[in-house]
Amino acid sequence: MKGIAVTGMGVISSIGHHLSENLEALSSSKSGISFPEILQTTHTHLPVGEIKFNNTELSEILNLPKTQAYTRAALLGTFAVKELLKNLGWEKFPEETGFISGTSVGGIDATEKHFKQYAANSENNRFIQAQHPGFTTEKIAEYFELNSVVTNISTACSSSANAILVGARMIQCGRLKRVIVGGTDCLTKFTLNGFNSLKILSSNPCKPFDDRRDGLNLGEAAAYLMLEADDLVQNKPIARISGFGNANDAFHQTASSQNGEGAFLAMEKALKIAGLEKSQIDYINAHGTGTLNNDLSESMAIQRFFGEDIPLFSSTKAYTGHTLGAAGALEAIFSILSISENKIFPNLNFAEAMQETGYSPVSIIRKANLRHVLSNSLGFGGNCTSLIFSKDE
Amino acid sequence: MISPMSDLHIELKASIIEQLNLEDINLDEIENDEPLFGDGLGLDSIDALELIVLLEKDYGIKLNDPQQGKEIFNSINTMAAFIEKNRTK
Amino acid sequence: MNRVFINGIASISAQEDAVVENGNVALYSENNIAALDKNYKSIIAPMMLRRMSKAVKMGLWTSLNALKEAKIEIPQNIIFGTGKGCLQDTEKFLVQMLDSREGLLSPTSFIQSTHNTIGGQIALHLKCNAYNMTYSQNSNSFETAILDAMMKIGSGESENALVGGVEENADIITDFENFDGQLKQEKISNLVLLNSTTSGTIIAESAHAFVFTSKPNKAYAELLDVEIRLNCELENLNSWIFQFLxxxxxxxxxxxFVIMGNNGDARYDNYYKALQDSIFKETPQIAYKHLVGENNSISSYALWLASQIFKLNKISEVFKLNDIDMVNPKYALIYNQYLGKNHSLILLENA
Incomplete structure (x- = not known):
């Protein structure tokens, strides 16, 4: 298939508040991992990919009134969509622009903050509804007066990859002509303590695909892309979404199967839709979280799928941390930047290949003419999604 | 060697039933030497994490590497022996 | 475009299924209602069941029953809507974390707190590797699930989809809705809820699952279309519906017949009343939230109800908002919104 046109991008992450800053950090191997300063937690020794704006600062940048009910994910999401609008060079989004956003925990940061204070007549009561993911999406949509299809996907760590997939399908079948897709998730005590209780957080900067990897770092980000039907596209698309696949591992609530069946099937479906041969994939932006389980399972899936000729691959999680529901869209933007800049961004902190596979990711920045890039997102509940981005040719 | 009918064995079975929501299982249905995982009681990796919490909370034993759990959680007997040796409370 | 039919249905709500015919209503006067219990042990293994929250149990139970009715073992898609997801496990983990000041935490409730736990556990139970999606958009969660399934089957990509909507209540988090005006502050019999002149509604748990297929055999109804909108001014409601039809x-x-989402909240029922008094004045009008309560996916009860009505060609008096008799209905429309937002229209045809 020719692919759905991507005509704009907007992003905020721990490596940059704008697209250009993100690109610069990626190109200069500059990680955004630090210790928590904004997030109020007792686990101050756990490294995170934190965006160093507090909520008041974000709210002021966005000119929101003091009585607003924007949780951090909504603030970051609004910030990133505003970036998208700016990068498109538009005043406002045209009518009938759809909005499909992915988030895993939505506004749980407000719930954990106000849980003990909610009571009759508390001024914080405006955040009660804000816990739920759809509310986050509504707030972002309302800021930009988006009023066509407005919906939210919550499939844990594959949420925004699925938002991109659903948006692309809506354009493909003519349901929408123009749609903003992506996702947002912020650091919360809920997720930090949750992943900590699973004993999969590293107390060091994460080392995806390294033999001595010992867990992931959480991060926060918001990332959105504009998708348009070809008859609306005015300028040359930045890239095209040529393939997408969604499958379920159906193995375990949190762990991935040893042979990575879900990831395998997602990649297989994506390639089929794109009508590409395996050998045409030039680079994989892997999910690569840095946990023992994920990186092994994903490697097995890649090995089974690609056989002898494994494409170049890297994980960008060591730059930003694992941004959960936002990760799929963040890495979609990184994949597209790879294509447009002809660069593979390196897998930071890598030293030694995993014994089980012997595979080494790209660990120093590398020039390459990339026509087709595969991006994987795998999550709790067995949800696996693969997206293929292609050069507009 | 601690007696197989020690208080610790019984206490462990009771806490495992409670912590892992095994409400349909009685104390005497868990054999001391029966494997807790796989074909025996049928526990899984989520349960293993819960057992790590149980060790720390009830006996003050901290397991930093979840891989360590594999041998310790083999059966009630192995768990009891490990706790006897390492407990701090 | 392939056509989309509803072939298997299953419901868990605050009412027995038979209420559609016999009108024997379970009465409630509180503002927070649990769904009726089912014999979960009969179809879910105890080792699986022990960790499942109500949402997961209900989602799995309805899914298995809908699949059985449609005679499909493994669906080609599993698509769920849940606005509030696994609230009980979310609350359990939150309380544990706050009370221990981020101390030693047991992970099980965190693992099961994500919104896609329901769809994931269904996939796990069925060993189904298929497309698996979870929408969580307030009162349009289930509607987006329908839309996705219609695109899947309509485009010819798939022949069937398991589609559902599930909501559970939690002790503390659901109780918060007393503070922000979502729930009624006075005790009110559910039977007279729709006459209420105060703000707020009653919230209840529910789960519904459907099997959509491209085959009309023994179908309850044909799904023609679904449309969602975040905001809709009252004065634009009629023209939106006209355009849709x-x-x-x-x-x-x-x-x-038209199925309305009136929930007794005097601030927002005017959307429904405007339609009742204008374009649907001569149409048999049906309501259901006074029987099964409000929640983010309760429009899945409306779809289940419409399927039943087409099959039975009748409906108990307790559901009726007006006196107009229903005569061999060919088309049905479901309209819903919550707090004046997330509006949806679902159009069905008798199969």
Missing amino acids: DTYKLTSKDIG
């Missing part, structure tokens, strides 16, 4: 060369007169 016009796509199928229909007018409001073609609609055999």
Whole structure:
């Protein structure tokens, strides 16, 4: 298939508040991992990919009134969509622009903050509804007066990859002509303590695909892309979404199967839709979280799928941390930047290949003419999604 | 060697039933030497994490590497022996 | 475009299924209602069941029953809507974390707190590797699930989809809705809820699952279309509905019965009342939230109800908002919104 046109991008992450800053950090191997300063937690020794704006600062940048009910994910999401609008060079989004956003925990940061204070007549009561993911999406949509299809996907760590997939399908079948897709998730005590209780957080900067990897770092980000039907596209698309696949591992609530069946099937479906041969994939932006389980399972899936000729691959999680529901869209933007800049961004902190596979990711920045890039997102509940981005040719 | 009918064995079975929501299982249905995982009681990796919490909370034993759990959680007997040796409370 | 039919249905709500025919209503006077219990042990293994929250149990139970009715073992898609997801496990983990000041935490409730736990556990139970999606958009969660399934089957990509909507209540988090005006502050019998002049509604748990297929055999109904909108001004509601119906060369007169989402919240029921008094004045009008309560996916009860009505060609008096008799309905329309937002229209045809 020719692919759905991507005509704009907007992003905020721990490596940059704008697209250009993100690109610069990626190109200069500059990680955004630090210790928590904004997030109020007792686990101050756990490294995170934190965006160093507090909520008041974000709210002021966005000119929101003091009585607003924007949780951090909504603030970051609004910030990133505003970036998208700016990068498109538009005043406002045209009518009938759809909005499909992915988030895993939505506004749980407000719930954990106000849980003990909610009571009759508390001024914080405006955040009660804000816990739920759809509310986050509504707030972002309302800021930009988006009023066509407005919906939210919550499939844990594959949420925004699925938002991109659903948006692309809506354009493909003519349901929408123009749609903003992506996702947002912020650091919360809920997720930090949750992943900590699973004993999969590293107390060091994460080392995806390294033999001595010992867990992931959480991060926060918001990332959105504009998708348009070809008859609306005015300028040359930045890239095209040529393939997408969604499958379920159906193995375990949190762990991935040893042979990575879900990831395998997602990649297989994506390639089929794109009508590409395996050998045409030039680079994989892997999910690569840095946990023992994920990186092994994903490697097995890649090995089974690609056989002898494994494409170049890297994980960008060591730059930003694992941004959960936002990760799929963040890495979609990184994949597209790879294509447009002809660069593979390196897998930071890598030293030694995993014994089980012997595979080494790209660990120093590398020039390459990339026509087709595969991006994987795998999550709790067995949800696996693969997206293929292609050069507009 | 601690007696197989020690208080610790019984206490462990009771806490495992409670912590892992095994409400349909009685104390005497868990054999001391029966494997807790796989074909025996049928526990899984989520349960293993819960057992790590149980060790720390009830006996003050901290397991930093979840891989360590594999041998310790083999059966009630192995768990009891490990706790006897390492407990701090 | 392939057509989309509803072939298997299953419901868990605050009412027995038979209420559609016999009108034997379970009465409630509180503002927070649990769904009726089912014999979960009969179809879910105890080792699986022990960790499942109500949402997961209900989602799995309805899914298995809908699949059985449609005679499909493994669906080609699993698509769920849940606005509030696994609230009980979320609350359990939150309380544990706050009370221990981020101390030693047991992970099980965190693992099961994500919104896609329901769809994931269904996949796990069925060993189904298929497309698996979870929408969580307030009162449009289930509607987006329908939309996705219609695209899957309509485009010819798939022949069937398991589609559902599930909501559970939690002790503390659901109780918060007393503070922000979502729930009624006075005790009120559910039977007279729709006459209420105060703000707020009653919230209840529910789960519904459907099997959509491209085959009309023994179908309950054909799904023609679904449309969602975040905001809709009251004065634009009629024209939106006209436009929606016009796509199928229909007018409001073609609609055999309309299912309205009135929930007794005097601030927002005017959306429904405007339609009751105007374009659907001569149409049999049906309501259901006074029987099964409000929640983010309760429009899945409306779809289940519409399926039943087409099959039975009758409906108990307790559901009726007006005296107009239903005569062999050909088309049905479901309209819903919550707190004046997340509006949806679902159009069905008798199969």
